[in-house]
Amino acid sequence: MKRPRKAKASERPERAARTERQADVIVAGHICLDMIPDMGAVKLSSLGVPGALVNVGGMVLATGGTVANSGLALHRLGVAVKLMGKVGDDPLGRIIVEALRMHGPDVADGMIVGRGEQSSYSVVLSPRGADRVFLHCPGTNDTFAADDVASDSLGGAKLFHFGYPPLMKRMYENGGSELAKLLAKAKAKGLTVSLDMSRPDPDSPAGKVDWRGVLRNALPHVDLFLPSWEETLFMLDAGGGDKAAGEGPSGERLAELSGRLLEMGAAVVGIKIGEEGLYVRTTANRERMRASGACAPGETDDWTARELLAPCFATEAVGTTGAGDSTIAGFLCGLLHGLPLERTMTAAVGVGACSVEALDATSGVRSWTDTLRRIDAGWGRRTPAVPLSGWTRSGDGGMWIGPYDKSRTNSL
Numbered sequence: 043m044k045r046p047r048k049a050k051a052s053e054r055p056e057r058a059a060r061t062e063r064q065a066d067v068i069v070a071g072h073i074c075l076d077m078i079p080d081m082g083a084v085k086l087s088s089l090g091v092p093g094a095l096v097n098v099g100g101m102v103l104a105t106g107g108t109v110a111n112s113g114l115a116l117h118r119l120g121v122a123v124k125l126m127g128k129v130g131d132d133p134l135g136r137i138i139v140e141a142l143r144m145h146g147p148d149v150a151d152g153m154i155v156g157r158g159e160q161s162s163y164s165v166v167l168s169p170r171g172a173d174r175v176f177l178h179c180p181g182t183n184d185t186f187a188a189d190d191v192a193s194d195s196l197g198g199a200k201l202f203h204f205g206y207p208p209l210m211k212r213m214y215e216n217g218g219s220e221l222a223k224l225l226a227k228a229k230a231k232g233l234t235v236s237l238d239m240s241r242p243d244p245d246s247p248a249g250k251v252d253w254r255g256v257l258r259n260a261l262p263h264v265d266l267f268l269p270s271w272e273e274t275l276f277m278l279d280a281g282g283g284d285k286a287a288g289e290g291p292s293g294e295r296l297a298e299l300s301g302r303l304l305e306m307g308a309a310v311v312g313i314k315i316g317e318e319g320l321y322v323r324t325t326a327n328r329e330r331m332r333a334s335g336a337c338a339p340g341e342t343d344d345w346t347a348r349e350l351l352a353p354c355f356a357t358e359a360v361g362t363t364g365a366g367d368s369t370i371a372g373f374l375c376g377l378l379h380g381l382p383l384e385r386t387m388t389a390a391v392g393v394g395a396c397s398v399e400a401l402d403a404t405s406g407v408r409s410w411t412d413t414l415r416r417i418d419a420g421w422g423r424r425t426p427a428v429p430l431s432g433w434t435r436s437g438d439g440g441m442w443i444g445p446y447d448k449s450r451t452n453s454l
Contacts, residue, residue, distance in 0.1 A: 044419060056425075057138075058093075058311045060371055060380060061182060061216050063125045064122060064123055064198050065122045065123055065124035065152075065197060065198070065199050066122045066123070066200045066353055066378060066379070067110070067121055067122070067123045067124070067199065067200065067201045067203060068108050068123070068124045068126055068152065068195075068196065068199045068201070068202045068233075069108065069112050069116065069123055069124070069159055069203045069204075069205070069352070069376060070108055070109065070124065070126035070127070070191060070203070070204050070205075070224075070229075070429075071107070071108045071126075071127065071186070071203075071204045071206050071207070071210065071238075072107035072108050072127070072162075072203065072205055072206035072207040072209050072210055072240070072321055073103060073105060073106070073107040073108075073109040073125075073127030073129065073162065073183070073368075074105070074110065074138075074161075074162035074164055074178075074181070074183065075104075075106070075134050075137060075138050075141075075161065075162070075163045075164070076079075076104045076105070076106045076162055076163070076164050076166055077101055077102075077103055077104070077163060077164065077165050077166065078103075078104065078166040078168065079098045079100075079101045079104040079165075079167070080098055080099030080100050080102075081098055081099075081102070081135040081168060081169040081170065081181065081227050082098060082170070083169075083170065084096055084097075084098060084169055084228055085169055086167065086169055086356050088342070091189065096267065096420075100101050100386065101314075102431060103137065103141070103244065104141075104402060104403075105138055105142060106164065106207070106363075106364075106403070107127065107162075107183075107187075107206060107209075108203075108204075108205025108206050108238055108367055109125050109126065109127035109205070110125075110127070110142065111364040111367030111368065112148075112205060112367040112368070112370050112374075113125045113149075113402060114145055114376065114403075114404045115364070115367060115368040115372075115376065115393065115397065115407045116143075116371045117145055117146060117149055118135035118404060118407040118408070118409070119371060119372070119375045119393065119407065119408075119409065119413070120194045120409055120410050121371075121375055121378065121410075122125075123150040124151065124199065124203075124286070124330075125142060125149060125150055125152055125153060125341075126151075126152045126153065126154060126195070127153055127154070127190060127302035128153075128154040128155075128156055128182040128183065128185070128186045128286075129154070129155060129158070129161045129181075129182055130155070130156050130158070130159035130160050130161040130164075130181060131155050131157055131159070131183050131307065132159075132161055132162055132180060133387055134160075134161035135155065135161040135182075138153075138161060138432065139230070140399070147283050152195065153179060154182075154186075154190050154191075154403045156182045156185060158169075159181065159182045159185060160179065160181040160182065161181050162179055162180055162181035162182055162183045162203055163178075163179050163181065163452060164177065164178045164179070165177040165178075168309045169385035174368060178327050180209065180210075180211065183206075183209055183210045183211075184210060184211035184212065184332065185211075185212060186210050186212055186342055187220050187224075188220050188221075188223040188227060189214075191227065191228075193231065194258060195273060195363050196227070196228055196231045196233060197231070197392070198260075199231075199233055199336075199337075200234060200336040200337050200372060200378065201223075201233055201234045201236060201335070201336065201337050201377070202228035202233040202234070202235050203236040203237075203238070203370070203374060203380065203381060204221075204224065204225065204228075204234065204235075204236070204237055204238070205237070205238035205240075205367070206239065206375050207221050207239065207240075207256075207370050208218065208239060208240045208242040208247070208248045208251075208253075208273075209240050211247075211248075214248055214251050214256060215240070217252070217255050217256060218255070218256030218257075218259050218260055220286055221256065221259070222259040222260050222263060225237065225260055225264060226241065226262075226263045229263045229335065230338040232335055232336055233335050234265045234268070234288075234334055234335030234336055234337035234338065234377070235263055235264050235265050235335060235375060236264070236266040236268060236312060236370070237260065237261075237264045237266070237267050237268065238268050238269065238367070238370055238373070239243055239249065239269040239270070239273040239364075240273065241270070241272050241273045241276050242276075242280055244276075245395055251336055252279035253276070253278075254277065254278060256267075256277075257277060257282050257303070257306055257454060258306050259280075260305040260452070261303065261306040261308045261309035261399045262306070263307070264309075264379075265308070265309045265310060265337075265338075266308070266309070266310045266312065266373075266374075267310070267311050267312070267344075267390075268311075268312045268313075268314070268367055268370050268373065269289075269314070269350045270313065270314040270315075271291045271296075271314065271315045272311055273287060274299050274303070275289060275299070276312055278302055278341075280370065290428075291315050291318065291321070291428050292419075292428060292429040292430075292431075293351075293428065293429060293430040293431055293432065293433055293444060293445075294431065295352075296313060296315075296321045296323075296428075297443075297444060297445070297446055298299060299313070300313060300321070300323040300349075300378075300393065301323070302349060302407065303448075304324075304325050306323075309324065309325045309327075309330050309331050309333075309334050310322065310325070310334075310345070311323050311406070312370075312373060312387075312390075314366045314370075315367055315428065317424070318351075318353070318354065318424075318426045318427060318428045319353040319354045319391050319424075319426055320351070320352045320369060320373070320387055320390055320391050320394075321350070321351045321354050321439070322347065322348065322349070322350050322351075322352075322383065323349045323350075323444070323446060324345055324346060324347065324349075324383070324388055325346065325347070326346060326347040326448075327346075328342055328343070328346050328389060331345055331346050336370065336409040337377050337378060339372070339377070339380070340380055340381075341382065344382050344383055345383050346448070347447070348383055348419065348441070348445070348448065348450035349444030349445065349446040349447040350383065350384065350441050350442065350444065350447065351426065351428070351430070351433070351441065351442040351444065352384075352387035352388055352426045352440070352441055352442075353391070353423045353424050353425065353426045353440075353441075353442070354390060354391050354395055354423070355392055355395040355417075355421050355422065355423055355424070356395075356421070356422040356423065356424055357375075357395045357396075357398060358399065359398040359399070360398065360399055360400055360401050361400060361401040361402065361404075362398050362406060363403045364397060364402070364403025365394050365397050365398050367403065368393050368394050368396070368403070368404065368406075368407055369390045369393060369394030369395055370390070370396075370399035371407070371437035372389045372390035372391070372392060372393025372394060372413070373386055373387070373389070373390035375389065375393070375410055376389040376390060377411075384436075384440075384441055388440060388441070389413065389414065391405060391411050391419045392416065392421070393396070393413055396408050396413060396416075423440060426442065430442055430444075432444075432445045433445065434450070439446060
């Protein structure tokens with residue numbers, strides 16, 4: 043029997059539109075190809091000599107960005123996921139698509155191909171004993187627009203997760219109008235909408251954007267807003283570039299910033315605080331929580347007017363690349379499984395802890411069943427060093443409960 047011709051990368055979106063499997067989660071946004079040569083003993087100063095030939099070792103190719111990191115982490119957790127990054131119809135784009143497809147024959151069927159466009163890539167120069175240098179081409183990430191995601195491609199999904207708009211020019215220019223348009227499109231289809239951020243270079247065009255204005259436009263369409271502490275501080279505080287470099291989180295500041303984000307329209311604000319864990323504060327408006335799309339919690343009261351911190355699990359970190367993206371994947375997976383908020387947050391930091399046990403972004407992530415089994419077996423937790431004035435520890439010792447949690451306010 044003659045084998046069917048393998049479709050070219052530029053043909054796959056059309057084929058996928060006819061045959062793609064049902065996905066519960068769509069992960070869209072930033073994707074790139076990281077090219078990492080083994081620098082050995084080469085010093086960066088050697089690269090500044092005109093005409094020099096510098097011998098290096100082999101090169102590692104790896105996909106990066108929210109689509110690859112959160113998307114593949116969800117896939118490893120057992121979630122039916124569709125990846126919607128944008129690549130060019132160039133050799134790098136084909137490498138990215140094939141690298142994703144290695145994780146499953148259908149996982150890359152939602153990828154968007156820009157005709158005649160350059161795919162995004164980074165050359166990572168990481169000499170021993172020195173900071174890394176990144177040579178980055180944003181490529182198709184800068185041209186990603188709301189119209190690249192067809193409304194019918196969202197059909198059947200329950201959750202739409204978008205990541206890294208500060209690294210995508212069309213998404214942050216003009217007050218984030220394209221970002222708001224895209225998120226509103228997903229919201230109109232009845233999906234739960236989740237948004238992750240990245241921290242731009244303060245001196246870049248993205249670093250000079252009015253991010254408070256962008257968030258005011260976007261967050262009314264966002265159910266779950268899941269940035270890091272540094273990103274939150276940068277975007278909400280004037281001069282945040284300097285502050286984010288020096289100010290550490292505290293319970294008081296987390297409450298202040300999350301309160302502002304809830305006022306902008308989000309139903310759930312989850313702030314990743316690195317090795318300290320995951321902070322979550324939720325709306326006190328039950329109707330807003332019920333309007334959180336297809337994955338709205340069945341037990342709305344359990345998710346309403348909450349303020350909690352889930353400390354990280356104790357583990358030996360090998361690499362931290364993609365830890366925040368994996369934490370988000372664990373949070374989304376808990377929501378999909380209808381878990382209570384405390385259990386969802388615990389699963390999120392559990393997935394994040396598993397991810398740092400491997401050098402790359404996702405190979406440390408275990409199945410959902412194995413992750414919960416490890417947690418339930420008595421996996422030890424770290425003690426957070428974040429100042430938590432007025433907070434109390436939960437009865438089982440796993441969570442910290444903030445002053446704005448209804449279990450506290452109802453008893454006052």
